[in-house]
Amino acid sequence: MLRHRLAALFDPLSVLVVGPKGLAAAQSLPPRLRAQATVVVAQPGQSVKLPATLAGVPKGGRLDLAVVSLTGRMLNQALWSLQAHRPRALIVLSPDHPSIDPAHDTQLCRLFAREHDCMVLGPRSLGLQRTHTGLNLSLSSHLALPGKVALVSQSEAIFSAVLDWARDANLGFSTVVSMGDESSVGIAQVLDYLATDSRTDSIAVYLDNVVSSRALTSALRAAASVKPVVVLRAGQGARNPNSLSDAVFNALLRRAGAVRVPYFVQLFSAIKVLRSPVRPKGRRIALFSNGSGPPQLALDIMGEAAAVVPAEFSLSTINALSESLEPRAQVKNPVVTRAALVPETMRLMLAALMDDPNVDGLLMLLAPDSRADMAEVVRQVTTMAPKAPKPIMACLMGEASMRPLRHMLDEVGIPSFRTPEAATNAFGVLAAYHYNQTLSLQTLPPEPLVRLPQxxxxxxxxxxxxxxxxxxxxxxxxxxxxxxxxxxxxxxxxxxxxxxxxxxxxxxxxxxxxxxxxxxxxxxxxxxxxxxxxxxxxxxxxxxxxxxxxxxxxxxxxxxxxxxxxxxxxxxxxxxxxxxxxxxxxxxxxxxxxxxxxxxxxxxxxxxxxxxxxxxxxxxELAALPENSGYGHMAIHPYPRQLVKSHEFADGEPWMMRPIRPEDAEPLQLFVRDLSDESRYMRFVSMLRELTPSMLARYTRIDYDRELALVATVQVPNPAHRGHPQEQIVGFAHYLRNADGLGAEYALVISDKWQRHGLGKKLLQGLIEAAKAQRLGYIEGFVLANNRAMLGLMTRLGFQNDPDVEDPSVRRVWLALDEGLSES
Structure with a gap:
């Protein structure tokens, strides 16, 4: 499998650390990296000298990652010395003494990144952590607990505060990243990496500013298509709730499938709920409480315009609750009992609410009750909730007796909160996520309404x-x-x-x-x-x-x-x-x-x-027509209708070439399942039988600006619908822009039954034409050296065929899309 470009930053194979004595990043390297690491102490006022050879870097090879905590003249010296080691990635940490000219440091790092093909995080970054490997390349002396949530922050203070809070709340992270001044590596690139990171199940982002809305939207759509993304953003909206620009930003997040939280405290709540593996299918919430006050506080922030609304119970649910609870208990939402709770009552109540098709999730609001064994009641919840088909959250009000019970729930993955408002808002995060995911799936139809516009x-x-x-x-x-x-x-x-x-x-x-x-x-x-x-x-x-x-x-x-x-x-x-x-x-x-x-x-x-x-x-301000310039005036690239083309095979049978759409997920899965083991291995370099849900989403829910997937389809009889014709995918071609912004990497696979019909050539030509229209300079692919059929097709299409410098079993085939392109 090809290595991600940012792997040198997040999972380095060799490290050089340069900074003052006592730098945390130099003292907390994981065991696997210690033999591959070089540490250089650079005291203020001294010149920076780097050794000619570095641990873990073969002669003539490239250093994976350099970590530098210097400023001003010393930073300049360090970058000058680093040129000989050609690092793939660089972290520029905030130094002990602030720079007198941060803008100059940023420009210096930007120039270094551009001239030496290096991914630079910072300057003025607090660094990053990868908990599963024990990697702590940050200024914090404490490594976060392991977890499945990634934290990405443009603010140093927010970064530090969340890490400190998480230690107290016993919450873990897969990755934490402080962005710094973003001279080279930006939020969009980090999101791209985390979208494919198997250690990360969800992502929390703090934004101060947006440099490129198209890049951010594209990265958010890609990440949010496979895992939840929650965004906290300060700025205009907080100071002026009627800000138009802020409302437009909210619309952007909705269409990307991400969720925005307006307050700092809600980011913590969002991080807790993102750990829940069960997502609601809607916004209708059932409330249950052992008193009338807490649910009223929750209802105060519900409503038609809110993220969640009270569910209306079915008659069978009301009857079941009436039989389970004491006489005169309130059995219409919210459910309120004033009797001392026992585990069996809790079991019956949860079962009834979980079975109601009108309920999308349950919020349990409990206050201390000296008459009940609250620990046993909560323990009953911990046995049922992990198996429940709908999410359950809890608000356990109080502190001395209830805090241990909240920890009991947290340990089994049931989000628990101190206040009804926090719990309701947290449920709103999940409901908004479901709604926004629905919006993100929407694309234009392949053809416009009624007739083509003039x-x-x-x-x-x-x-x-x-x-x-x-x-x-x-x-x-x-x-x-x-x-x-x-x-x-x-x-x-x-x-x-x-x-x-x-x-x-x-x-x-x-x-x-x-x-x-x-x-x-x-x-x-x-x-x-x-x-x-x-x-x-x-x-x-x-x-x-x-x-x-x-x-x-x-x-x-x-x-x-x-x-x-x-x-x-x-x-x-x-x-x-x-x-x-x-x-x-x-x-x-x-x-x-x-x-x-x-x-x-x-x-x-x-x-x-x-x-x-x-x-x-x-x-x-566009240099070309919108359809030929990636619709650069818009934050979201429309469905490229101009690429829908009708073709015929040599025998006259029709077939269609068109860009892929979200609703193609199931047909694409059937296409992959139908491939032979050999075809599947040649494409995916593995023996997987089918695509994972995240892979399906990744290939079908695409941003047409950063990538393109074309499918070849034929009409076949559908036995489930009396033989009426249905579309079947028989070929798939895809390209994704490279990090350099100049070219793209392609992939191609054709159904075994439909090989040698010219589909591969047509699909690749379609990709090449689209890449040229988007002003890309080259297109490249990595083909197994024994895949002679594919290499032959590439040669006939004029592709260059070179050995891959990092893997002799792979060939790099590439095509210059403009006459002035030369290989470097």
């Missing part, structure tokens, strides 16, 4: 307006632009009266398309008229939208909950959904759009009417 005509109109030195379209130009995208919205002049127009309680709607300076275009839906999408009625989504995402955007708005939900006709609602989808198409194809405001919008029985439309445009 993109060429729309671009001509925009170009003409800009050529005339104007930035605002006239009403007639707005009507033409909307017609090119088939937007089902009748535009009226501001003073027009339309016979038969029926207002919905005289409450108008409004849609705005705006552009955030960092996150790109967004679509804003809410109340209109004089309120003009007020900050309190803001529902925001990032394009591209499909029908599901358009509905979710509307249903998150306050105007929907207050009015439209109850009075809007189904036909008008369907029309509104289509308007949003087609506006999204317009945003994708026209990067010149700077602002679109449609306000007010009125709903008739069958259609929508707009009495005010404003469209503002500005010259695009």
């Amino acid at each position: 993109v060429g005509e729309a671009r001509k109109l925009v170009a003409q307006v800009l050529a005339e030195g104007r930035q605002h379209l006239t009403l007639s130009e707005c009507a033409s632009l909307f017609s090119y995208f088939d937007i089902p919205l009748e535009l009226l002049t501001p003073d027009a009266e339309y016979p038969g127009l029926q207002h919905v309680d005289d409450v108008p709607m409004a849609i705005r398309v705006g552009v955030d300076a960092l996150y790109g275009p967004f679509i804003n839906f809410g109340s209109g008229g004089r309120s003009a999408i007020s900050a309190r009625d803001r529902a925001i989504e990032l394009p591209p939208l499909n029908g599901f995402l358009a509905r979710q955007l509307v249903e998150r708005s306050a105007i929907w909950r207050r009015v439209l939900k109850h009075q809007m006709s189904p036909a008008a609602y369907e029309c509104l959904q289509e308007v949003l989808e087609r506006l999204s198409d317009m945003v994708c194809e026209l990067p010149e759009l700077a602002n679109v405001l449609i306000d007010p919008i009125w709903a008739g029985n069958m259609q929508l009417f707009a009495q005010g439309v404003q469209v503002e445009i500005k010259p695009s």
Whole structure:
């Protein structure tokens, strides 16, 4: 298996540590690294001299990792001396005395990274830890406890505080990383590594700032597709809850499938719940308590607009609870008993609530009760919860007698909290994760609604307006632009009266398309008229939208909950959904759009009417058309419809080549299962019989900017549906951008039955054309040396065939995609 580029940083085979005497990173190396490590003490004011040979580094070889805790002139000296050892990775720790010019240190590290092909973490990093190997390359003298959660922080203080808290709470981590000033290695690259790290089950991130929204979105989508990601971010949202940019950032996280928590204390709660292996399938929560007060506190932060809502029990559940609890106990959610709890009551109650299909999870809120053996009651929970099909969380209020019981629950993986509010918010993290995962699965359909938009005509109109030195379209130009995208919205002049127009309680709607300076275009839906999408009625989504995402955007708005939900006709609602989808198409194809405001919008029985439309445009900063430049004006790359191609085999049988989609997970699994052992080994260099769930997600839930997967499909009869045709995957080709940003690594596999039909050649040519369109300089692959069929195909396509310097059983085949590319 090829080694990840960041493996030199997180799992080094050789280490050099340079810094003052007593540096923790030099004193706490794990046994496996001690013989492969070199430590150089560099005292302030002394020159930095490195030995000519280093432990664990063969002559002419590269050092895996250097760790440096120096500043100013000494840092410069150390980097100069390091050139001879060509480290693959470098950690620049915060020195004992702060640098007088941090910006200069950052620039120095950035230059070193670029000139020496080195991944640099820092400067001003507190370092990193990998607990399963005992690796502590940080300034902390304490190694975190082993665990399955990774912590990544842009703040040194947050990094230190979470580690200190975790020691007291007996919580462990797989990896902890302090990012420092991010001269070379950024959050996105660390997330890429952790997404494939088998030691990490979930990721907690603290963000101070976002440098590249596309890179962050892409990395978050990749990581969150295979494991939960929770983000705590400070900044504008905390100081100004009505911040538009902050609302757009929240939309970005939703679409990436990650979850945001607004407060520092909730990050701790999120870390605890992420350890739970059971995820809720929805947001309906059952509450159980031995008193009336705690569930009321939990209900105060539930509601239709909140992440979780109280479940409505089925009649059979209510009957079962009535039989299990004392007379006059409250058996409708929340369930409240005032009798002394016993283990059997707890067992019956849990069983009834777990069996209810209307319940997605259970929150148990218990206060101390001197009449009951609370330890035995909690022990009953510990025997049932790990086997339960739904998540169970607990709030054990109190301290002296309840703290040991919380530890009892924590030890078996049941998240427990001190307060109802903390427990409810923690459940909200899991519910939001499930909801956001649903959003992240959404892609545009392979074909647009009804008919293709007239993109060429729309671009001509925009170009003409800009050529005339104007930035605002006239009403007639707005009507033409909307017609090119088939937007089902009748535009009226501001003073027009339309016979038969029926207002919905005289409450108008409004849609705005705006552009955030960092996150790109967004679509804003809410109340209109004089309120003009007020900050309190803001529902925001990032394009591209499909029908599901358009509905979710509307249903998150306050105007929907207050009015439209109850009075809007189904036909008008369907029309509104289509308007949003087609506006999204317009945003994708026209990067010149700077602002679109449609306000007010009125709903008739069958259609929508707009009495005010404003469209503002500005010259695009893209170097090429959006489809040829990776839709660089957007945070999320749309489904590349232009790559859907129909083909025929030599015998005339049709087949389709198209980009993969999330719903291809099951067909892709069937494709892999059907491969012969030889084909499977040639592709995956292992004898796996099928893809793991994380591998399936990794291959089907992709960001089309950073990678591309093309599938070849044929139509075959489906026995389960009376022989009606269904799509079957018979070929799979994939490329992923390399860390250098210049090229990509490809992989290809064809079904045994369909080999020697030209599929491999067509799929690779499709990858090559897409890579050229995305301005990549080269494409490369690593093929087993005995895979003669694949090597022959590569030769026929013009690929170079070189030995792999690190593995003689593998050949590196590569193709320059631009004439000026040369091998280095």
